Amino acid sequence: MPAVPSRTVSSPRAARFASVDALRGLTVAAMLLVNNPGDWGHVYPLLLHADWHGCTPTDLVFPFFLGIVGVSIALGVVPRLEAGGDRAALMRGVAVRALRIVAVGLLLHLLAWWLLDRPGFRPFGVLQRIGLCVLLAGAAALWLRPRMQWWLLAALLLGYWALLAFGGSYAPYANLPSRVDDALLGPWLYQHDPLTGRGQDPEGLLSTLGALATTLLSLRAGDWLRRDRLSRLWVGAAAALLLGLLWSAWLPWNKALWTPSYVLWSSGWLLLTLAAAHVLIDRRGWPALGRSFGVNAIAAFAGSALMVYVFAALGWWAPIYRIGFAGWMTPLAGPYLPSLAFALAFVGAWWLIVRWMDRRGWHLKI
Numbered sequence: 001m002p003a004v005p006s007r008t009v010s011s012p013r014a015a016r017f018a019s020v021d022a023l024r025g026l027t028v029a030a031m032l033l034v035n036n037p038g039d040w041g042h043v044y045p046l047l048l049h050a051d052w053h054g055c056t057p058t059d060l061v062f063p064f065f066l067g068i069v070g071v072s073i074a075l076g077v078v079p080r081l082e083a084g085g086d087r088a089a090l091m092r093g094v095a096v097r098a099l100r101i102v103a104v105g106l107l108l109h110l111l112a113w114w115l116l117d118r119p120g121f122r123p124f125g126v127l128q129r130i131g132l133c134v135l136l137a138g139a140a141a142l143w144l145r146p147r148m149q150w151w152l153l154a155a156l157l158l159g160y161w162a163l164l165a166f167g168g169s170y171a172p173y174a175n176l177p178s179r180v181d182d183a184l185l186g187p188w189l190y191q192h193d194p195l196t197g198r199g200q201d202p203e204g205l206l207s208t209l210g211a212l213a214t215t216l217l218s219l220r221a222g223d224w225l226r227r228d229r230l231s232r233l234w235v236g237a238a239a240a241l242l243l244g245l246l247w248s249a250w251l252p253w254n255k256a257l258w259t260p261s262y263v264l265w266s267s268g269w270l271l272l273t274l275a276a277a278h279v280l281i282d283r284r285g286w287p288a289l290g291r292s293f294g295v296n297a298i299a300a301f302a303g304s305a306l307m308v309y310v311f312a313a314l315g316w317w318a319p320i321y322r323i324g325f326a327g328w329m330t331p332l333a334g335p336y337l338p339s340l341a342f343a344l345a346f347v348g349a350w351w352l353i354v355r356w357m358d359r360r361g362w363h364l365k366i
């Protein structure tokens with residue numbers, strides 16, 4: 001078997017893959033890049049979400065992050081169970097971590113509501129969805145055998161498809177997930193039209209079924225990685241991409257609804273990237289680019305969001321962009337390049353922060 005220079009074993013029960021840290025870090029960096037342009041009116045199309053149906057590279061960022069959550073459960077929680085760990089104690093640990101992630105998400109939204117004087121507090125969000133998927137996927141990893149996990153994945157994909165079809169429409173606001181979220185929270189959703197009284201949320205309740213399917217599929221992929229079954233990763237990637245592409249003829253890719261076809265399409269790209277990263281970094285010893293972001297993912301995500309809220313509340317955000325980027329770059333290169341340059345500078349600033357933390361051994365965990 002080939003040498004694995006970048007894979008380090010942190011305990012007799014669990015292995016840490018440099019490729020997973022790197023992929024997590026690059027995903028966080030991508031999330032910061034697409035979330036923080038200098039000017040939302042001038043963003044290159046590939047750095048925007050699809051208007052509704054479809055899938056751009058930006059639409060792959062969140063499923064990649066959720067996918068790495070599933071892989072991490074397979075690499076961290078499952079080996080401890082197989083080594084004789086107490087199932088109930090491990091489940092408590094998973095539940096506590098999930099609740100902490102949700103709490104950080106709620107706190108960030110509370111700060112945004114307070115600092116930015118938003119009209120309503122939004123309970124749903126990225127970290128809230130991640131926390132819920134950690135809880136449910138962790139429970140599946142601890143209490144269900146692999147075959148039952150596959151059956152649960154199939155039930156989620158087909159059952160959620162049936163629910164979407166029962167809803168009668170995939171259109172904005174008229175689809176079943178939006179109607180359920182609107183009935184529960186109304187004006188507290190991410191988008192709400194006061195004229196029609198209808199709302200929708202891309203991290204809403206019912207669409208979390210699709211997000212959980214993404215996490216479960218990556219849980220199985222993480223087990224293949226841990227057991228050195230690389231061929232299954234390649235085959236799984238090809239199968240997911242093909243099935244996701246074929247299914248999209250009847251059920252469109254849609255991130256806001258997290259449709260089952262989108263689950264398979266985005267997961268296929270994740271598995272393909274994970275397999276490639278494992279070969280290049282863990283086996284061939286390539287540098288683990290993005291590792292500093294990966295080992296401090298929550299610090300980068302939450303810290304960058306807090307920075308945005310504070311700078312915006314103080315009125316600094318627009319002047320920084322205007323003076324540092326748009327004022328002199330726009331006459332030379334047009335409005336799109338300075339908007340991208342600002343986003344890249346934001347990512348670079350946070351790379352310096354997490355790099356500094358990593359060198360001092362400061363790794364924020366929740």
